[in-house]
Amino acid sequence: MQLTFLGTSAGRPTRTRNVTSIALSLPEPQCGFWLFDAGEGTQHRMLGSRFKLNKLERIFMTHLHGDHLYGLPGLLSSRSYFEGAAKLDIFGPPGLKRYLDTVFELTGVHLGYELNVVEIAEGIVLEDERHIVEAAELQHRLPCFGYRITERPQHGPLNLKRLAELGVPAGPLYGKLKRGEDVTLECGRTVAAADVVGKPQPGRVVTILGDTRPCDNAVRLARGADLLVHEATFAVGLEEKAAAYGHSTFGQAAETARAAGAKRLVVTHFSSRYDDEAVAELANGVKPIFPDIEPAVEMADIVIPRPPLTNS
Structure with a gap:
């Protein structure tokens, strides 16, 4: 399991950052990937990477703001050109299906595969043999969700x-x-x-939150997570501005990770006012709150190792 950030900018792209999208690569035997949000330019970020649209299995949308959404219709249309593109499930807030239906109707798009759009509410939105995905609503200016992905324990190795x-x-x-x-x-x-057969291997927990002010559901979704992805749009000291726009500061992201007992925190969704050097300084500045924090870097992979086996 690993995450790749296809975009880390808030609101609009910059010269060095695209708007929001995150790819979650799955281990064998699946070897496909899931996508969380699809801001404008997401499919361009995939060009030249290992991510091929016929390997895309599911998409999870956090909310319908353009910096998280505008790349979705183009990506779905392009997927029709990839041989072997199978049925695709998309999960997201109410209104997502109407948006896609309208765009496709007005632009005359006919997909070459089955598209299943699931408009979600709080609770478990997906269960399969390997994963459970739970959603909960966050606090933003539009209905916005966070996702907790729990990997089921895997069979132990053969002797x-x-x-x-x-x-x-x-x-x-x-x-x-x-x-x-x-x-x-x-x-x-x-x-x-x-x-x-050896002991079962524990599963991993990854929490990916959409845009949000600090809230109880963010802490609940991140409880004990091996990796928490949390927005950090503004610097410490801009809490009032962050609250007005439905966002969090670096410090508030760190406080959420600490309250949840998460093992690791990756922050993203940075205001365009901060360059890479400033983002690194802002992350370092809140390490007294949560030491295991790191800023997301465009197209860099973040490996999520399996938890160690216990003696019990």
Whole structure:
């Protein structure tokens, strides 16, 4: 699992930053990616990268402000040109379907794949074999959501040396054992999964918030997260300005991470008034509040390692 920031600017692009979009790369066997928001120019950021639109599996929109949305119709249209583009699910606030239907109707777009738009409310919005995604409403000028992505625990690794000693042939039996099923060999011996499979690997929790003032739901979504992505539009000292526009300061993002007990904080959505040097200084300035803070960097990957196995 890793995050790549395709845009980190608030409101409008700058010479060095695009507007908001984040790609979440999924591990094997999926090897696809999810997208969180799609500001103008998102598909341009993907050109020359490893991200191909036929590998895009799901999109999660936080809200309908243009710096998070205007790249979506073009991206969806371009996806029709990619061979193997399968059904695509998009999750987002009420009004998203009407927006897309209107744009496509007026521009004569016909997608070459099935598009499923899900307008969400608070609660669990997705459950599959590997993930649970929960949404909660934040405090912004438009209805805006944050997402908590919980990776389910994964099966433990096979003890290949022990399997060889027991005479278990490689193939389908390995898969059954990894799924926790005991197997019987041709010789009649039963091999218990518990004897050849290691402890389950804990899943990871990633919280990606849309634009927001400090609020209880931000803390709840980020509780114990391995990685929290939080906006930091303004510098410390501009709390009143941030509140007026429905945003947070660097200090408020750090306070949310601390209150939630998050393990790591990446801030993004920076006002165009701050260049990269200023952003780095602002992040360093709030490390007394939350030491494990770092500013997002355009097109840089942030790896999210698995939590260590416990002895229990």
